[in-house]
Amino acid sequence: xxxxxxxxxxxxxxxxxxxxxxxxxxxxxxxxxxxxxxxxxxxxxxxxxxxxxxxxxxxxxxxxxxxxxxxxxxxxxxxxxxxxxxxxxxxxxxxxxxxxxxxxxxxxxxxxxxxxxxxxxxxxxxxxxxxxxxxxxxxxxxxxxxxxxxxxxxxxxxxxxxxxxxxxxxxxxxxxxxxxxxxxxxxxxxxxxxxxxxxxxxxxxxxxxxxxxxxxxxxxxxxxxxxxxxxxxxxxxxxxxxxxxxxxx
Amino acid sequence: xxxxxxxxxxxxxxxxxxxxxxxxxxxxxxxxxxxxxxxxxxxxxxxxxxxxxxxxxxxxxxxxxxxxxxxxxxxxxxxxxxxxxxxxxxxxxxxxxxxxxxxxxxxxxxxxxxxxxxxxxxxxxxxxxxxxxxxxxxxxxxxxxxxxxxxxxxxxxxxxxxxxxxxxxxxxxxxxxxxxxxxxxxxxxxxxxxxxxxxxxxxxxxxxxxxxxxxxxxxxx
Numbered sequence: 001x002x003x004x005x006x007x008x009x010x011x012x013x014x015x016x017x018x019x020x021x022x023x024x025x026x027x028x029x030x031x032x033x034x035x036x037x038x039x040x041x042x043x044x045x046x047x048x049x050x051x052x053x054x055x056x057x058x059x060x061x062x063x064x065x066x067x068x069x070x071x072x073x074x075x076x077x078x079x080x081x082x083x084x085x086x087x088x089x090x091x092x093x094x095x096x097x098x099x100x101x102x103x104x105x106x107x108x109x110x111x112x113x114x115x116x117x118x119x120x121x122x123x124x125x126x127x128x129x130x131x132x133x134x135x136x137x138x139x140x141x142x143x144x145x146x147x148x149x150x151x152x153x154x155x156x157x158x159x160x161x162x163x164x165x166x167x168x169x170x171x172x173x174x175x176x177x178x179x180x181x182x183x184x185x186x187x188x189x190x191x192x193x194x195x196x197x198x199x200x201x202x203x204x205x206x207x208x209x210x211x212x213x214x215x216x217x218x219x220x221x222x223x224x225x226x227x228x229x230x231x232x233x234x235x236x237x238x239x240x241x242x243x244x245x246x247x248x249x
Numbered sequence: 250x251x252x253x254x255x256x257x258x259x260x261x262x263x264x265x266x267x268x269x270x271x272x273x274x275x276x277x278x279x280x281x282x283x284x285x286x287x288x289x290x291x292x293x294x295x296x297x298x299x300x301x302x303x304x305x306x307x308x309x310x311x312x313x314x315x316x317x318x319x320x321x322x323x324x325x326x327x328x329x330x331x332x333x334x335x336x337x338x339x340x341x342x343x344x345x346x347x348x349x350x351x352x353x354x355x356x357x358x359x360x361x362x363x364x365x366x367x368x369x370x371x372x373x374x375x376x377x378x379x380x381x382x383x384x385x386x387x388x389x390x391x392x393x394x395x396x397x398x399x400x401x402x403x404x405x406x407x408x409x410x411x412x413x414x415x416x417x418x419x420x421x422x423x424x425x426x427x428x429x430x431x432x433x434x435x436x437x438x439x440x441x442x443x444x445x446x447x448x449x450x451x452x453x454x455x456x457x458x459x460x461x462x463x464x465x466x467x468x469x470x
Contacts, residue, residue: 059372082378082379086378089376092373094369096370096372109387113383114377114378
């Protein structure tokens with residue numbers, strides 16, 4: 001297992017809280033994610049793992065606490081969050097592919113609009129990405145023709161086209177038919193192998209064990225336990241972790 | 250009756266055409282500018298700024314809950330009163346009133362269209378780094394537009410027909426010309442049938458055109 005403690009820090013979270021009215025969803029989360037790390041967030045539903053992930057790019061506005069991304073405190077009100085989001089790719093449970101654009105436009109759209117790449121560069125890059133995930137022949141199709149697994153692979157490369165420094169996955173396989181889970185996980189594995197920093201909310205324990213460097217177990221808005229997959233899955237210390245694992249493994 | 254219609258047409262053809270022109274112009278103005286106004290008001294209504302939201306909601310409610318004829322009278326007398334230096338014509342005052350009226354209805358159509366788009370679309374766009382404006386213009390509105398096309402078409406047709414109320418102020422639209430011609434010829438039914446057919450042709454063509462557009466957009470999927 002690679003040791004990432006010497007790698008540069010990419011994201012630092014300090015005492016993050018989030019409440020929705022009376023509902024206190026995150027109750028003080030602190031963590032450090034290093035460059036190249038692949039971290040998975042596991043835990044029972046309602047434990048706050050998705051909310052935590054969505055706070056990282058402020059799709060969910062934290063109620064208090066700080067998040068430093070690349071050394072910048074992105075919870076500051078004054079900063080332009082759009083610029084930082086360009087460097088944080090996100091993949092959603094329900095794909096959220098843009099249905100009014102062709103497959104390739106889904107990918108080229110943001111880099112071109114945001115002035116990151118020229119139209120020609122973006123197209124070339126998109127074609128590379130599409131062939132990497134086996135979708136090049138769908139290039140000019142409308143997304144409605146794609147299967148769930150294909151849509152999710154498209155969503156992943158759409159985010160990659162912005163050349164992000166970290167990829168956030170919010171239950172990327174939960175809405176997929178079982179036979180399509182593998183093809184999406186394979187793409188994420190490939191990313192992890194190429195040292196892309198990934199934070200993944202998942203219910204796929206086998207995947208978390210195989211691919212991740214670190215697993216965080218969350219329950220009731222806090223990180224109860226964390227460690228290498230081997231430690232956490234085979235020798236859980238916290239009784240709540242044990243209880244959860246006994247139900248899902 | 251048929252030959253009287255023919256005679257009316259040959260004698261007053263240009264008058265009918267003039268009325269058609271004015272009606273089309275009024276319809277175009279109220280539909281076109283009303284659309285833009287409606288889109289803006291819809292943004293205000295779903296936006297985050299409380300005062301804008303309150304203003305937009307008040308506007309929509311007032312317009313929807315008072316008769317159009319009353320609004321026409323109101324602007325007809327109010328505008329020249331508060332802006333005498335502009336020397337507004339009758340036509341302008343009526344056009345303004347029609348725009349303001351159709352804007353409120355369009356705003357509701359746009360709002361429902363925007364809210365029909367899944368939040369995930371916005372989140373995906375924002376996560377890529379798009380601003381909220383870019384997201385609205387490039388992701389939400391194009392999709393919303395497709396959804397609201399049938400409702401928008403209803404609005405277009407309704408607005409076009411409602412321009413006939415402008416004849417109360419003799420602005421020269423089709424309905425005004427009817428009054429003129431029937432006053433001169435003492436014929437009632439015949440000119441009414443003629444302008445009825447003209448109205449029908451305008452709105453029928455409009456809904457057919459939109460139906461074609463709708464089918465085109467659907468094939469795109």
